[in-house]
Amino acid sequence: xxxxxxxxxxxxxxxxxxxxxxxxxxxxxxxxxxxxxxxxxxxxxxxxxxxxxxxxxxxxxxxxxxxxxxxxxxxxxxxxxxxxxxxxxxxxxxxxxxxxxxxxxxxxxxxxxxxx
Amino acid sequence: xxxxxxxxxxxxxxxxxxxxxxxxxxxxxxxxxxxxxxxxxxxxxxxxxxxxxxxxxxxxxxxxxxxxxxxxxxxxxxxxxxxxxxxxxxxxxxxxxxxxxxxxxxxxxxxxxx
Numbered sequence: 224x225x226x227x228x229x230x231x232x233x234x235x236x237x238x239x240x241x242x243x244x245x246x247x248x249x250x251x252x253x254x255x256x257x258x259x260x261x262x263x264x265x266x267x268x269x270x271x272x273x274x275x276x277x278x279x280x281x282x283x284x285x286x287x288x289x290x291x292x293x294x295x296x297x298x299x300x301x302x303x304x305x306x307x308x309x310x311x312x313x314x315x316x317x318x319x320x321x322x323x324x325x326x327x328x329x330x331x332x333x334x335x336x337x338x339x
Numbered sequence: 340x341x342x343x344x345x346x347x348x349x350x351x352x353x354x355x356x357x358x359x360x361x362x363x364x365x366x367x368x369x370x371x372x373x374x375x376x377x378x379x380x381x382x383x384x385x386x387x388x389x390x391x392x393x394x395x396x397x398x399x400x401x402x403x404x405x406x407x408x409x410x411x412x413x414x415x416x417x418x419x420x421x422x423x424x425x426x427x428x429x430x431x432x433x434x435x436x437x438x439x440x441x442x443x444x445x446x447x448x449x450x451x452x453x
Contacts, residue, residue: 326387
């Protein structure tokens with residue numbers, strides 16, 4: 224597709240269940256970002272991929288959160304044993320490799336997670 | 340902690356007026372970007388200004404950057420109801436602590452009334 228695609232768009236789960244959120248970046252974009260946005264708040268950085276490697280995982284809130292990227296393309300964010308405070312919109316973005324500085328990010332529409 | 344902080348948090352203006360919002364940041368940057376978010380949607384890139392630039396224009400948008408004060412401003416001229424959205428600044432620090440991490444502020448919520 225032409226843009227960043229995220230799935231599911233909405234996910235309602237029970238506390239304690241695991242969830243997987245998927246991101247399909249723009250073809251050819253080497254950089255991929257995950258952010259979390261709580262209601263009415265700014266964006267909280269979670270993790271950044273350059274190709275398949277993640278130079279910066281410092282934003283992952285706990286060891287219940289993990290992410291991987293395969294083939295330099297699709298990325299999956301996994302939240303294990305979900306808690307109510309995990310409820311948020313999870314945004315994915317991709318960017319062309321612009322060298323030593325971050326270029327324009329293209330965002331998906333987000334995955335809204337609700338933990339009951 | 341967030342690198343950028345926008346001011347004001349909320350702004351309400353009438354159509355035709357100009358809207359100005361500011362962003363302050365903490366560490367040296369390579370570039371600063373502004374994004375827009377309509378309610379419930381993803382973010383859309385508006386403009387990027389590099390650390391060696393002082394001003395940039397794009398349509399009705401004007402961005403300034405003052406690296407000595409670690410601040411930027413976004414001006415929207417002749418605002419329209421369709422400009423109603425949240426506006427975020429984002430900084431690219433590329434330090435040993437934040438390599439490749441674009442950090443966003445909390446945003447300014449702009450409401451333009453007809």
